[in-house]
Amino acid sequence: xxxxxxxxNLFPDLDLSVADKAELQALVTTFIExxxxxxxxxxxxxxxxxxxxxxxxxxxxxxxxxxxxxxxKDKNSSKKEGHEVANMPSH
Numbered sequence: 001x002x003x004x005x006x007x008x009n010l011f012p013d014l015d016l017s018v019a020d021k022a023e024l025q026a027l028v029t030t031f032i033e034x035x036x037x038x039x040x041x042x043x044x045x046x047x048x049x050x051x052x053x054x055x056x057x058x059x060x061x062x063x064x065x066x067x068x069x070x071x072x073k074d075k076n077s078s079k080k081e082g083h084e085v086a087n088m089p090s091h
Contacts, residue, residue: 014025042048055067 042050050067054070056070057065057067058068
């Protein structure tokens with residue numbers, strides 16, 4: 001019975017036009033194509049450590065660490081003005 005408690009969808013159906021669906025699918029494909037190589041590079045790193053010159057630890061919860069990309073002009077800055085974020089599990 002424990003599995004059944006999350007079956008009900010609390011959100012209403014999202015009705016999208018065919019064009020909107022295609023645009024969202026293209027967005028997802030673009031996102032994956034842009035970010036999957038970074039994740040694969042991270043996984044290939046035997047120590048699974050992020051480059052702290054590029055990434056600043058932003059938040060940690062449970063077994064997940066959230067990093068924000070540092071400004072390329074100032075490697076010592078505390079935050080990047082923008083939206084670049086890497087979400088990679090810690091091991």
